[in-house]
Amino acid sequence: MKKKKILFLFLILGLMSSAILMYDKYFPSQSLAVFRTGDRITVWVITIILFIYYITTETKPQLVPSVLSSEKETGRDKDKPDVSFKDVAGLEEIKEELQETIDFINNSYKYRRMGAKIPKGILFYGPPGTGKTLLAKAVAGETNSTFLYASGSEFVEKYVGVGAKRVRTLFEKAKKEAPSIIFIDEIDAIGTKRNLESNNEKDQTLNQLLVEMDGFNTNETVIVIGATNRIDLLDEALLRPGRFDRHIFVGNPNVRAREQILEVHTKNKPLDKSIDIQDIAKKTHGLSGAQLANIANEAAIITVRNNKNFIGIEEFNAAIERVLAGLEVKNPTVLHKEKKTVAIHEAGHALVSKVLETDMVQKVSIVPRGQALGYVLKFPDEERYLLTQTELLNKITGLLAGRAAEELVFKEITTGAKDDLNKATDIAREMVCSYGMTPLGQIAVEDHYISQNFNLIRVEIKKIIDDCYKKAYTILDENEKLLHDISNTLLEQETLTSDELDEIFKKYEKPLDYAT
Ligand SMILES: Nc1ncnc2c1ncn2[C@@H]1O[C@H](COP(=O)(O)OP(=O)(O)OP(=O)(O)O)[C@@H](O)[C@H]1O
Numbered sequence: 096m097k098k099k100k101i102l103f104l105f106l107i108l109g110l111m112s113s114a115i116l117m118y119d120k121y122f123p124s125q126s127l128a129v130f131r132t133g134d135r136i137t138v139w140v141i142t143i144i145l146f147i148y149y150i151t152t153e154t155k156p157q158l159v160p161s162v163l164s165s166e167k168e169t170g171r172d173k174d175k176p177d178v179s180f181k182d183v184a185g186l187e188e189i190k191e192e193l194q195e196t197i198d199f200i201n202n203s204y205k206y207r208r209m210g211a212k213i214p215k216g217i218l219f220y221g222p223p224g225t226g227k228t229l230l231a232k233a234v235a236g237e238t239n240s241t242f243l244y245a246s247g248s249e250f251v252e253k254y255v256g257v258g259a260k261r262v263r264t265l266f267e268k269a270k271k272e273a274p275s276i277i278f279i280d281e282i283d284a285i286g287t288k289r290n291l292e293s294n295n296e297k298d299q300t301l302n303q304l305l306v307e308m309d310g311f312n313t314n315e316t317v318i319v320i321g322a323t324n325r326i327d328l329l330d331e332a333l334l335r336p337g338r339f340d341r342h343i344f345v346g347n348p349n350v351r352a353r354e355q356i357l358e359v360h361t362k363n364k365p366l367d368k369s370i371d372i373q374d375i376a377k378k379t380h381g382l383s384g385a386q387l388a389n390i391a392n393e394a395a396i397i398t399v400r401n402n403k404n405f406i407g408i409e410e411f412n413a414a415i416e417r418v419l420a421g422l423e424v425k426n427p428t429v430l431h432k433e434k435k436t437v438a439i440h441e442a443g444h445a446l447v448s449k450v451l452e453t454d455m456v457q458k459v460s461i462v463p464r465g466q467a468l469g470y471v472l473k474f475p476d477e478e479r480y481l482l483t484q485t486e487l488l489n490k491i492t493g494l495l496a497g498r499a500a501e502e503l504v505f506k507e508i509t510t511g512a513k514d515d516l517n518k519a520t521d522i523a524r525e526m527v528c529s530y531g532m533t534p535l536g537q538i539a540v541e542d543h544y545i546s547q548n549f550n551l552i553r554v555e556i557k558k559i560i561d562d563c564y565k566k567a568y569t570i571l572d573e574n575e576k577l578l579h580d581i582s583n584t585l586l587e588q589e590t591l592t593s594d595e596l597d598e599i600f601k602k603y604e605k606p607l608d609y610a611t
């Protein structure tokens with residue numbers, strides 16, 4: 096494109112020179128005398144050559160990964176997307192977190208003046224269809240940056256070196272068109288742990304990516320956003336400071352966010368007056384943004400088929416059914432019953448963790464995440480190297496509180512505590528075998544001893560677990576109203592922030608100090 100512009104400029108110059116020549120020829124008395132006679136032929140020839148060259152040159156496609164050029168061809172996803180944060184529904188916390196990055200890009204000079212480095216890499220991780228691509232595009236839109244899309248799988252080719260070359264080209268283009276956002280979807284396709292012995296195509300590609308990320312620095316505003324469903328598979332080197340050092344979990348939406356997403360995707364659709372978006376949001380627990388968008392679209396299609404002018408509730412129900420059937424998830428009525436159990440379970444964790452002040456609770460949620468039907472998100476532990484015996488016991492108590500709450504409320508326990516039991520047992524075993532915190536003595540027990548004295552060790556572990564379980568149960572029993580309040584709010588909102596949790600706690604008398 097640039098080449099053609101320069102050519103055009105020369106052509107204009109040529110034409111101007113020709114004009115001067117013409118003038119000189121027809122008004123020799125007032126000659127401008129810019130050119131000597133000998134130059135005339137040269138000017139004419141050059142102009143004609145330029146003219147022919149100009150009309151025959153096509154804008155040559157640049158050497159970019161096919162993903163990049165195909166992104167261009169679609170037209171809509173031009174290099175500068177017109178997607179903004181307005182188009183991303185819900186995900187408020189994430190948008191807030193990204194504000195800083197946006198400021199970095201928009202006011203990069205401010206940061207450079209201070210000698211601050213602009214962060215290079217952000218990694219979005221989480222289940223499919225939750226808006227990772229959309230968010231990345233919105234960051235580009237909000238900063239008027241060039242958006243370069245690439246999919247990890249596009250880099251992996253049969254021929255060694257091709258992937259690495261594509262990475263290089265991608266970064267070159269990004270630098271040339273800075274400020275820019277490089278978005279690498281499915282980054283796990285190239286970013287999985289390297290095989291130290293072999294030097295295969297994938298590893299070469301990954302190495303090139305690492306080199307590129309280390310290479311560009313303060314003077315170029317290029318931000319790389321990676322997306323993956325499997326952060327656990329990624330090579331450590333990729334996650335190190337200076338590379339993808341910001342990790343943002345993009346999860347499935349809670350009920351309020353689902354409502355907003357449905358609103359975005361029905362904005363341009365004629366809805367029947369009877370439609371209650373809030374109600375549809377409630378019915379679609381656990382679904383992703385992409386699935387909700389799909390439901391809105393299906394409902395519109397079904398309406399056309401039903402020869403109606405407005406999308407009604409039957410159409411929405413049919414659309415929900417179709418999308419759910421495609422997913423083969425359990426039917427929604429079972430889901431509803433489970434939801435109650437999950438709410439009590441998570442409320443149990445949250446209540447006990449908070450009372451014991453073990454880990455700072457950041458968020459409690461009953462929106463499914465991976466295998467888990469709900470979760471309590473803790474603030475990352477500050478670098479703690481020393482934990483007291485009491486702290487370890489409190490951690491175990493917090494872990495067992497989910498099941499204890501189920502038993503207290505439903506007089507029945509479920510399989511939902513599998514992961515908790517694993518973690519609790521791990522800590523207890525460490526207490527016995529590594530930290531010497533039980534009557535077995537202040538010794539580190541070696542593996543062969545463990546297998547020989549399995550029963551002895553098992554008794555100690557069991558005693559720790561039983562005591563902690565009893566404690567969790569007691570705390571919950573003595574604060575049952577609070578437990579139900581947390582659980583009911585969870586059922587209603589699906590997620591609770593730490594502030595919201597504080598608000599609920601404030602309504603009750605301060606729970607006893609169980610911390611020691
Ligand atoms: N929060 C949201 N607000 C509005 N629309 C959304 C949201 N989340 C998802 N969508 C819809 O779902 C579509 C797919 O989302 P997107 O491609 O961004 O998901 P993704 O997380 O990148 O998925 P994948 O991991 O499969 O690449 C979007 O184009 C949009 O229509």
Ligand SMILES: [Zn+2]
Pocket residue numbers: 440444497498511512515
């Ligand atoms: Zn649990």
